[in-house]
Amino acid sequence: MLKCGIIGLPLCGKSTVFNVATNAGAEVKPYAGGKTDPNRAIVSVPDSRFDSLARLYEPKKTTPATVEFVDLAGLSRNAGKGEGLGNSFLSFVAESDALVHVVRLFENAEVPHPEDTIDPVRDWNIVEMELIFRDLGVIEARLSRILAKKKTGAAEECEKELLERCQACLLEERPLREMSLSAEELRVLSGFSFVTLKPELLVANVDETQTDDALPSFAALKELAGEKGIQLIRVYGRMEMELAELSREEQTEFMDELGLVEPGRNRLVSGAYALLGLISFFTTGKDEVKAWTLLKGKTAVDAAGAIHSDLARGFIRAQVVSYDDFMANDQSLPKCREKGVLRLEGKDYIVADGDMIEIRFNV
Ligand SMILES: Nc1nc2c(ncn2[C@@H]2O[C@H](COP(=O)(O)OP(=O)(O)O)[C@@H](O)[C@H]2O)c(=O)[nH]1
Numbered sequence: 001m002l003k004c005g006i007i008g009l010p011l012c013g014k015s016t017v018f019n020v021a022t023n024a025g026a027e028v029k030p031y032a033g034g035k036t037d038p039n040r041a042i043v044s045v046p047d048s049r050f051d052s053l054a055r056l057y058e059p060k061k062t063t064p065a066t067v068e069f070v071d072l073a074g075l076s077r078n079a080g081k082g083e084g085l086g087n088s089f090l091s092f093v094a095e096s097d098a099l100v101h102v103v104r105l106f107e108n109a110e111v112p113h114p115e116d117t118i119d120p121v122r123d124w125n126i127v128e129m130e131l132i133f134r135d136l137g138v139i140e141a142r143l144s145r146i147l148a149k150k151k152t153g154a155a156e157e158c159e160k161e162l163l164e165r166c167q168a169c170l171l172e173e174r175p176l177r178e179m180s181l182s183a184e185e186l187r188v189l190s191g192f193s194f195v196t197l198k199p200e201l202l203v204a205n206v207d208e209t210q211t212d213d214a215l216p217s218f219a220a221l222k223e224l225a226g227e228k229g230i231q232l233i234r235v236y237g238r239m240e241m242e243l244a245e246l247s248r249e250e251q252t253e254f255m256d257e258l259g260l261v262e263p264g265r266n267r268l269v270s271g272a273y274a275l276l277g278l279i280s281f282f283t284t285g286k287d288e289v290k291a292w293t294l295l296k297g298k299t300a301v302d303a304a305g306a307i308h309s310d311l312a313r314g315f316i317r318a319q320v321v322s323y324d325d326f327m328a329n330d331q332s333l334p335k336c337r338e339k340g341v342l343r344l345e346g347k348d349y350i351v352a353d354g355d356m357i358e359i360r361f362n363v
C-alpha cells in the first residue's frame with residue numbers, strides 16, 4: 001500500500017491536512033514535547049467506477065484501493081535554524097513512498113509561526129534544505145566507507161561515480177528528483193531511501209477567507225511549483241477539516257461557496273495517486289469486488305503477481321475488458337465478447353487504468 005508522509009514546518013497545518021485527508025480526528029494543537037506516536041490512517045481511494053461495480057455485483061465483500069497517510073507530531077522547533085528536523089522525523093520521511101509537503105498561507109494571530117512571518121516559499125525552502133542535508137549526509141557516509149577500502153570492485157566504482165554525481169546535484173541545492181536517472185541507476189540508489197528522490201505533492205494551506213488566486217503568497221507558491229515541476233493543490237485546511245465531519249448535503253453546500261468541485265480528501269488522495277503514476281484495475285465476482293493498485297506501465301503478469309504470486313507463476317492468459325467498454329455493452333461479458341472488447345491478453349500486455357481483469361493460470 002502506498003504510504004504518504006505529511007511534512008512541513010511546525011504549526012503549518014500538517015495534522016489539519018491529515019484530518020482533511022482521513023477524517024481521523026487527530027488532535028490539532030501545538031506539540032508539547034516528549035515522544036508521540038505518529039498519526040496514521042488508511043483511506044480508500046475514491047473511485048466512482050469501483051462504486052458502480054460494487055453496486056452491480058452486490059458481492060459479499062468490497063475492497064477498494066487504499067492509501068496510508070502518516071503525520072508525525074513533534075518536529076523540532078528549531079527546524080531551519082540549523083538544528084535539523086530530528087532523526088525520528090527523517091526516518092519517517094525515508095519510509096514514505098510520497099511526500100505531502102504542507103506550507104502555511106493562512107493568517108491566524110492565535111497561531112505563532114516558527115519564522116514569525118507568512119512566507120510559504122521560504123518555508124518550503126527550509127524543509128527542502130533539511131531533506132537535502134539528510135541525503136548529503138547519507139552519501140558522505142557511504143562515500144567515505146568506499147574510499148576507506150583498500151580494494152574496490154567494478155560495481156563499487158560505478159556506485160561511487162553515481163553517488164558523486166548525486167552529491168554534486170545536492171550541493172547545488174537541488175533535490176535528487178531533478179536528476180534524470182536510468183532505471184538501473186535508480187535500482188543502485190534504492191537502498192539509500194533518499195528523501196529528495198521521493199515524489200512530492202505541495203499543499204498550500206489557506207484560510208477560507210483567502211480564496212483569491214491573486215493572493216501574493218499563493219501566486220509566489222504557484223510560480224515555485226511551476227519552476228520545480230511540483231504538483232500544487234490548495235486546501236482550506238481548517239474549513240475542510242470541519243467539512244469532513246458534516247453530512248454529504250451540507251458538505252456540497254459549503255463546497256459550492258468555496259468554489260470546490262471535490263472534497264479535500266479526494267483532491268489529496270487522487271493527487272497522491274496521480275503523482276506516483278498509479279492506476280487501478282478491478283477484479284469482480286459474487287464473492288468480492290476489489291480495486292488493485294498498479295504502477296502505470298506494468299504488465300498483465302505484474303497484475304497477476306499483485307493478486308497472488310501463484311497467479312504470476314502459473315500465468316496463462318488474462319481476460320481483459322475495460323470498465324468503459326463493459327458499461328457501454330450493457331454490463332454483459334457475453335456481449336463484450338461478441339463485440340470483441342473482451343480480449344485474452346498475454347504476459348506483456350500493459351494494463352490500462354480501469355481494466356477489469358481475470359487471470360487464467362495453472363500451478
Ligand atoms: N485560520 C486557520 N487556522 C488554521 C488553518 N489550518 C490550521 N490552522 C490552525 O493552526 C494550528 C496548527 O495546526 P496543526 O494542524 O496542528 O499544525 P501542525 O503542527 O503542522 O500539525 C491549529 O491551531 C489549527 O487550527 C487554516 O486553514 N486557517
Ligand SMILES: [Mg+2]
Pocket residue numbers: 014015016028029072073074
Ligand atoms: Mg501536528
